[in-house]
Amino acid sequence: MSLAEFALIDRIRARSKGRDDIVLGIGDDAALLQPLAGHWLAVTADTLNSGVHFPPETLPADIGWKTLAVNLSDLAAMGATPAWGTLALSLPEASAAWIDAFADGFFALADAHDWRLIGGDTTRGPLSLSVTAFGQVPHGQALRRDGAQVGDDIWVSGTLGDAAGALALWQRGELDVTRPAADAETEFLRQRLLRPVPRVQLGLALRSIATAAVDVSDGLMADLGHIAARSGVAAHVDADLLPCSTALQRVLGSEAARSCGLQGGDDYELCFTAAVTSRRRLLALSGELGISLTRIGAMLHGEGVHCPGSGAVHGYVHFLSPPMAAGDQS
Amino acid sequence: MSLAEFALIDRIRARSKGRDDIVLGIGDDAALLQPLAGHWLAVTADTLNSGVHFPPETLPADIGWKTLAVNLSDLAAMGATPAWGTLALSLPEASAAWIDAFADGFFALADAHDWRLIGGDTTRGPLSLSVTAFGQVPHGQALRRDGAQVGDDIWVSGTLGDAAGALALWQRGELDVTRPAADAETEFLRQRLLRPVPRVQLGLALRSIATAAVDVSDGLMADLGHIAARSGVAAHVDADLLPCSTALQRVLGSEAARSCGLQGGDDYELCFTAAVTSRRRLLALSGELGISLTRIGAMLHGEGVHCPGSGAVHGYVHFLSPPMAAGDQS
Numbered sequence: 021m022s023l024a025e026f027a028l029i030d031r032i033r034a035r036s037k038g039r040d041d042i043v044l045g046i047g048d049d050a051a052l053l054q055p056l057a058g059h060w061l062a063v064t065a066d067t068l069n070s071g072v073h074f075p076p077e078t079l080p081a082d083i084g085w086k087t088l089a090v091n092l093s094d095l096a097a098m099g100a101t102p103a104w105g106t107l108a109l110s111l112p113e114a115s116a117a118w119i120d121a122f123a124d125g126f127f128a129l130a131d132a133h134d135w136r137l138i139g140g141d142t143t144r145g146p147l148s149l150s151v152t153a154f155g156q157v158p159h160g161q162a163l164r165r166d167g168a169q170v171g172d173d174i175w176v177s178g179t180l181g182d183a184a185g186a187l188a189l190w191q192r193g194e195l196d197v198t199r200p201a202a203d204a205e206t207e208f209l210r211q212r213l214l215r216p217v218p219r220v221q222l223g224l225a226l227r228s229i230a231t232a233a234v235d236v237s238d239g240l241m242a243d244l245g246h247i248a249a250r251s252g253v254a255a256h257v258d259a260d261l262l263p264c265s266t267a268l269q270r271v272l273g274s275e276a277a278r279s280c281g282l283q284g285g286d287d288y289e290l291c292f293t294a295a296v297t298s299r300r301r302l303l304a305l306s307g308e309l310g311i312s313l314t315r316i317g318a319m320l321h322g323e324g325v326h327c328p329g330s331g332a333v334h335g336y337v338h339f340l341s342p343p344m345a346a347g348d349q350s
Numbered sequence: 351m352s353l354a355e356f357a358l359i360d361r362i363r364a365r366s367k368g369r370d371d372i373v374l375g376i377g378d379d380a381a382l383l384q385p386l387a388g389h390w391l392a393v394t395a396d397t398l399n400s401g402v403h404f405p406p407e408t409l410p411a412d413i414g415w416k417t418l419a420v421n422l423s424d425l426a427a428m429g430a431t432p433a434w435g436t437l438a439l440s441l442p443e444a445s446a447a448w449i450d451a452f453a454d455g456f457f458a459l460a461d462a463h464d465w466r467l468i469g470g471d472t473t474r475g476p477l478s479l480s481v482t483a484f485g486q487v488p489h490g491q492a493l494r495r496d497g498a499q500v501g502d503d504i505w506v507s508g509t510l511g512d513a514a515g516a517l518a519l520w521q522r523g524e525l526d527v528t529r530p531a532a533d534a535e536t537e538f539l540r541q542r543l544l545r546p547v548p549r550v551q552l553g554l555a556l557r558s559i560a561t562a563a564v565d566v567s568d569g570l571m572a573d574l575g576h577i578a579a580r581s582g583v584a585a586h587v588d589a590d591l592l593p594c595s596t597a598l599q600r601v602l603g604s605e606a607a608r609s610c611g612l613q614g615g616d617d618y619e620l621c622f623t624a625a626v627t628s629r630r631r632l633l634a635l636s637g638e639l640g641i642s643l644t645r646i647g648a649m650l651h652g653e654g655v656h657c658p659g660s661g662a663v664h665g666y667v668h669f670l671s672p673p674m675a676a677g678d679q680s
Contacts (some may be wrong), residue, residue, distance in 0.1 A: 047425035047580070049565060050485070052395035055385040062371055063468060063512055064380035065436035065482065069475035095357050105396035108438065108480035138393060145399035145478055150438035150471070152395065155380070166376050233377060246524035250377070347434035 028142045030120050035123045036137045040282040042104065046139070051138035052155075053104060060162060062100035062155040066090045070147035075190055075197050082214040083149065084125030087214045090237065091153035092133060093288040095203070096223030100155030100164040107140035108150040130292040132192070133220055163226060163233035168251035172231055174317040175302065178217055179265040180214035180240055183285020185272050197202050205267035212265075214289040225305055226292055233292035239285045245325045247293060254322030258280075259330045260333045263314040282330055293319055357450050358472045362437070363451045366467045381468035382575040383434060383484075390492060391560035392430035392485040396420045399476035405527050410448050410526070412544040414455030418547045420567065421483035422463060426553030427565040429493040432463045437470035439479040472522065493622070494557060498581035500556055502561055502623040504647040505632065507549050509595040511601065512542035514614020515602050520637045530618055535597035537555030541594075546618040555635050556622055563622035569615045577623060586654030587612075589660045594642040612660055623649055626640055 031113040033046045043052035068087050070076050087107070095102050107126075111118065130137065135153070153274065168283035186209040195213060209256040219235075226233060232251055234243045240257070248255040248335075264277040276316055294302060299315070363376045371383035385391055398417050400406050417437070425432050437456075441448065462465065465483070486634060516539040519525035524536075527544060531537040549565075561583055564573045568589070578585040594607040602610065625634060629645070636643040 044494065049424040049563075050430065052390040052428070052487070052492055053393060055391055057387065061383040061385055061391075061434060062380040063383060063434075063484075065438055065469050065471050065481070067438040067440060067473045069440060069473050072474055094379040098382070100380065105394075106482045108395055108397040108476055108482075110399060130411070139395050139482075141395050141397045141480070143397045143399050143478075144402055146476045148440055148473075148475055152436045152438075152469075154393075157382070160376070162382055163512060164374065186428060237608075258351045276446070278351040306593055328497045 028114055030214065030235045031116060032123060032137070032140070035127045037131070039134065039136050042138060043134060046136055050271065051323040053138065054119040056156050059156040059158055062095055062098045062162065063152065064094035065090055065092065065149060065150065065152040067150040072101055074269065078197050078214065085129050085215050088126050088129045088135070089218050089288060091151040092129070092135065092218035092220055093216070093235040093237065095153055095155035095192035097163060097233050097290055098155065099155060099161060099233070099236060100157040100226040101224065102135040102155050102220060104136045104138045105151055105153035107137055109140065110145035110148040112144070112147060114144070115170035125320045131238045137263055139188045139200070141267050146338065154200045155200055161227045163223065163230050165232055165234055166250040168232040168247050168253055168293040168319045169295070170253050170319055171333050172319040173299065173315050174244065174255060174257065174291070174293055174319065175244070175315050176240065176263060176289055176291045177222055177311050177313055177314050178238070178269050178287070178289040179263045179268070180236060180287050180289060181264050181269050181277055181280030182209050183216065183286035184280040185268045186213035187208050188272065188280070207269050208265065208267040209271060213286065216286065218288055219290045221309055222224070222290055222311055225309065226290070229298050229301055230292040230294050233290055234287045236291050237285055239283045240291060241282055241325050241327065243287055244291055247291070248319070248323060248325055250321070253319045255325045256320055257317040257325065257327040259327050261314065261316040263312060282327060358444055358446070359448050362453060362467070363469070365457045369434070369460070369464065369466050372466060372468060375468055377630065383468065386486050389486040389488055392425055392428045392487055392492065393482065394421055394424035395480065395482040395638050396424065397478060397480040408527050408544065409530040410451035411455035413451040415459050415545050417479040417481055418456050418459045418465070419548050419618060421481040421568065422459070422465065422548035422550055423546070423565040425483055425485035426485060426550045427493060427563050427620055428485065429491060429553045429557040429563070430487040431554065432465040432485045432550060433483055434466045435466045435483035437467055439470065439472045440475035440478040441472065442474070444474070451604070457469040491557045493553065495562055495564055498583055498623040498649045499625070499648055500578050500583050500651055501597065502627065502649040503589065503626055503645050504574065504585060504621065504623055505643050505645050506566070506570065506593060506621045507552055507641050507643055508617070508619040509593045509598070510566065510617050511594050511607055511610030511614045512539050512598050512617060513546065513616035514605065514610040515539050516543035517599045517616070518602065518610070530627065535601050538595065538597040539598055539601060541632050543616065546616065548618055548622045549641065551639055552620055552641055555639065556620070559628050559631055559635070560622040560624050563620055566617045566621050567615055569613045570621060571612055571655050571657065573626060574621055577621070578653060578655055581649070583649045585647060585655045586650055587647040587655065589645045589648050589656040589657050590603045591644065593642060606657060612657060
């Protein structure tokens with residue numbers, strides 16, 4: 021660990037708040053935590069690499085937000101309350117300004133969920149960010165992928181395809197991720213790509229309602245495929261019911277919007293299954309939380325994900341561009 | 351997530367064993383774990399980057415071992431029993447052969463400590479490996495850095511400087527890290543660099559003896575400096591008492607050996623403080639565990655780390671070479 025590395029860690033440590041269940045925070049060989057009695061620990065880990073998971077020019081504050089958001093989204097999909105986590109940060113050069121801006125985005129989201137950074141590592145290397153996030157969920161109440169039943173409805177929160185739409189605009193050179201777009205619709209899509217909102221409150225509320233859940237990170241078809249495979253049933257989706265935003269449809273057209281909605285990743289909405297008898301509760305919940313919930317299909321006997329008329333459908337591939345020149349490193 | 355990424359994760363998942371306290375392992379949005387009642391959770395995170403923390407040509411099995419070893423060493427320094435953890439693996443290209451060899455080294459060490467991989471992420475990018483490791487320690491029994499008292503002895507396990515010695519040979523072109531060395535002494539040093547053994551059993555035994563502990567990852571002077579700073583006392587080391595291996599002294603000479611022992615990192619021995627009244631117990635423990643324990647100094651009033659006659663001493667800097675060409679990434 022170099023002196024520069026120590027200085028960077030200090031800048032991050034200064035932004036990390038305490039919590040009653042943190043016995044010892046950043047600064048020893050390990051942090052010490054007091055888990056809640058009667059709860060399971062939910063643990064997830066996701067990495068973002070520059071040029072693979074976000075455009076290389078993305079502003080550090082947006083990278084900070086998204087780095088944590090994708091992990092809190094996994095906790096949301098388990099019905100877990102966010103608690104603590106670690107950050108492994110690899111940076112090409114030690115830059116206090118970069119770290120401070122990154123921390124602005126990262127801790128804005130962390131603080132909103134009382135999630136605390138309790139450890140990590142800063143190393144020199146190509147820009148890469150790995151978070152391991154812990155949440156807690158009462159015994160037996162976790163949302164898993166394997167509980168969907170034949171006859172269950174399939175639901176999704178919010179709108180799908182917005183992030184993929186923004187990425188498509190960026191790839192065509194029609195979107196600058198570093199500044200607000202001139203028109204409101206493109207700006208909405210840009211925000212959906214850069215600042216996804218993990219559906220934590222929704223995940224907690226779904227503990228007693230959903231039979232299975234997943235977050236939409238790799239695309240609806242791929243992620244719903246996980247529920248189908250692990251539950252041993254088939255998912256049938258009606259593409260006409262897919263919730264696509266007005267912004268996406270106006271900017272890309274309705275055909276491309278539907279394709280983004282089915283296949284596009286990075287929206288971090290929740291896709292879940294629930295019994296038909298839960299419809300009324302879910303519509304009430306939608307009103308309470310101010311999050312739209314849309315019924316898009318049903319689980320039936322069989323296997324796989326079926327979406328008549330949608331053509332060939334695949335999971336989202338997390339590579340924005342040809343692999344970066346990685347040098348001779350292994 | 352690409353199909354190739356799924357396939358790599360499957361290869362790793364196939365090597366991950368279960369444990370009674372793993373409610374749900376790899377394969378959902380998050381793993382679910384049942385922490386031990388009456389215990390704190392110890393959490394640490396360390397990243398290794400190719401060309402920064404190990405020579406780029408290092409064999410994948412050796413990288414796998416070391417990736418986990420450096421993290422278990424942090425748990426050892428807390429007196430925590432290793433339990434579970436996550437791995438974020440960034441690879442330039444999807445290679446099943448590389449993953450399998452990496453897993454050979456990684457799981458050899460994991461299995462030896464009943465440590466279980468319960469999640470992670472595989473992404474494309476320059477070779478980088480981040481582990482977040484969890485251990486458990488009974489309430490109030492953790493080894494911290496801040497408990498050293500004036501008058502305490504300073505102890506270290508094993509020998510110091512071997513890994514730095516091997517690195518020096520490699521930098522001079524006198525050591526090939528990819529194959530056994532011709533002579534036994536150089537081979538000993540090579541193993542110390544590539545296959546450090548985390549002092550887990552020692553850490554557990556020290557719970558009731560040590561007043562403070564740290565693992566020697568950045569060099570004795572730097573790491574002992576953490577104990578001194580956080581405990582508010584000064585550390586006085588007698589360089590003549592430093593345990594350097596015969597191999598290191600024969601290969602590098604006694605002057606260079608001492609310098610490696612004081613400043614060299616990557617040995618992953620434990621440095622700890624204990625009351626003078628614990629000397630007999632520690633010598634007995636050394637015999638029981640078959641690990642040499644050497645008393646190298648004492649904690650006194652004041653601050654900093656003092657080592658008369660050793661000249662200028664600094665912490666270890668984890669950069670093998672000039673920073674890698676990282677491209678235009680941020």
